[in-house]
Amino acid sequence: MKFQATIQIMLKESVNDPQGNAVLxxxxxxxFENIENVRVGKFVSVQLQATDRSSADAEVNAMCEKLLANTVIESFTYTLEDVTT
Amino acid sequence: MKFQATIQIMLKESVNDPQGNAVLxxxxxxxFENIENVRVGKFVSVQLQATDRSSADAEVNAMCEKLLANTVIESFTYTLEDVTT
Known part of the structure; x- marks a missing residue:
């Protein structure tokens, strides 16, 4: 099966976000006066082959933990979409 | 009304993405051997006050066009969520 993973990585709430403040x-x-709480993060799109959804889920989680996110200061969320053709 | 806008900005398909290639x-x-098509983009979260959903939508679109995205090489998508308390 082929999955499209869409990963959002952003600084934790407690970490100062100078890039977000600059954008604000x-x-x-x-x-644009009526805005607040601007946070800037990274967005990674990956396609992967896996035998089922749970193994794809475990693999994406491992990618984030090992390379994509710095889990000391960043949190990540992702969605998995089955794109098997 | 208060809206939470989640904006994803990424390089257009036709534009080379060296950062994505490096991540791959x-x-x-x-x-992680079974992966392909890695693309890296930006992710911006903004809270805004607006009178209704359509004006919030127009405002977020203008923010992207004017500052957040370089529309020559980048495309953007966003979601709007009503977070009025």
């Missing part, structure tokens, strides 16, 4: 300032300077 | 190589080097 930039948007306000452009006239 | 890194994951393969770690033993």
């Amino acid at each position: 300032s930039g948007l306000k300077a452009l006239g | 190589s890194g994951l393969k080097a770690l033993g």
